[in-house]
């Protein structure tokens with residue numbers, strides 16, 4: 001039915017428009033469904049792979065002596081946890097590794113940030129450092145480890161330095177390119193409004209590179225773990241890498257998997273913390 | 288030098304030469320050539336001369352790619368690679384005032400700063416005390432209709448709201464010359480009319496000096512005291528006209544009502560005649 005005169009509806013004055021509760025309910029339901037899918041898939045996919053492993057190991061496709069089914073591994077680990085032997089050994093060695101990881105990471109982070117920011121801001125520094133960094137970046141850091149042992153000795157220092165190197169490259173490269181390739185308009189705003197240099201660096205240039213810097217930091221953590229465990233494989237009397245290698249040598253499969261699980265948990269935990277930090281520091285990059 | 292300028296700029300304004308003291312910034316025979324990566328030079332502007340007088344609103348019309356943004360970037364100090372001279376009446380910065388502040392053609396809000404912080408960043412070169420700084424942030428965010436969004440981040444705003452934040456940032460500086468590059472192009476048609484009225488009223492009240500780039504002939508007539516048309520790339524000054532069609536109390540500060548002014552349609556027709564040919568050449 002159409003009529004020549006259209007009725008004009010006006011909202012009553014002074015009345016807050018109310019939100020339809022059904023619309024809100026539907027939005028909340030949608031969010032819950034997405035969450036439920038994520039949890040179900042996140043939990044069941046690993047269980048599915050464990051089940052495959054269990055079967056393959058039981059039917060003999062995997063050599064049961066070296067790769068026992070997960071049920072056996074968990075049972076063995078449970079026993080080790082109950083009598084305290086596994087927990088104690090893992091905690092002891094893990095703590096030693098952390099004491100190498102944290103200073104190494106901090107050193108690499110600070111030097112990487114300073115060098116990356118200098119490269120991003122000052123053309124001359126970039127022209128000078130970039131060829132060196134591009135040339136040395138592809139060398140596996142563990143390959144330099146023997147040289148570091150010669151320089152810093154067999155003790156903790158050489159391990160801290162090799163971790164620092166691994167972190168340095170990731171942070172430095174990502175910081176420099178984050179600054180170099182951030183939207184030019186931000187620096188143009190600073191120039192157009194004659195923003196003081198100090199404010200420009202702290203409030204414009206560094207924030208514009210933060211997403212890239214945080215990526216560098218997360219890659220740095222991953223690389224730090226890889227390099228430290230490798231270094232502890234070849235040269236250490238303690239530490240989580242030493243523990244795993246030693247467990248393999250004496251064919252203590254439960255201990256081996258215990259060490260692996262600790263490293264995996266540590267990786268997940270730091271990644272979580274960094275993602276939370278990222279959400280705080282870069283609220284604009286998520287929508 | 289002045290003679291060259293006068294011959295280069297035909298039009299109604301050429302006869303009356305204002306005393307030098309009234310000139311806020313003089314642009315003399317500026318030429319700009321871009322050298323892109325492929326090394327084929329692109330001449331963007333040739334021998335552009337302009338006098339921007341105190342307290343005037345100068346609109347620049349011209350086809351896309353004719354060098355309007357390039358001219359504003361040179362005036363704003365963002366591009367220093369050009370031939371010719373730009374002479375400011377006053378030293379670059381004194382008494383906590385900038386010579387120029389820019390509203391960019393594209394989104395220029397900083398995503399990690401709230402609206403208030405974005406405006407505050409523009410003020411950080413001025414050494415204002417905290418009270419004055421806060422007062423300006425409040426006043427200008429209210430002027431562009433963002434008072435309730437001072438602590439919102441750009442990703443929480445619409446495109447038009449972001450552009451209004453950028454406008455507030457430039458206005459809050461109260462620079463000697465305000466440089467605006469299609470500032471209202473990102474706004475919806477209705478908000479644009481409201482903003483035109485607001486800007487016009489503000490500039491009358493504060494006697495601002497403004498260089499205003501736009502593609503909108505009606506907007507140019509509504510806001511400007513003088514309108515310059517540039518030719519297709521490489522940009523030159525093609526014509527220059529004064530206009531005394533203004534929004535004042537009588538028109539109820541209504542840009543739509545202004546179109547009924549008897550001088551409006553003929554001026555729009557003349558400007559379109561100048562532009563149509565250049566736009567045709569630019570394509």
Ligand SMILES: Nc1ncnc2c1ncn2[C@@H]1O[C@H](COP(=O)(O)OP(=O)(O)OP(=O)(O)O)[C@@H](O)[C@H]1O
Nearest residue numbers: 321323329331350351352353354355356357358520
């Ligand atoms: N960075 C650059 N490198 C190379 N050429 C450029 C660059 N910036 C602009 N140009 C050239 O200079 C000319 C003028 O550009 P400008 O941005 O000033 O145009 P405009 O008049 O503002 O156009 P529009 O109305 O579309 O914004 C363009 O034709 C473009 O080819």
Ligand SMILES: [Mg+2]
Nearest residue numbers: 355356392468
């Ligand atoms: Mg432009």
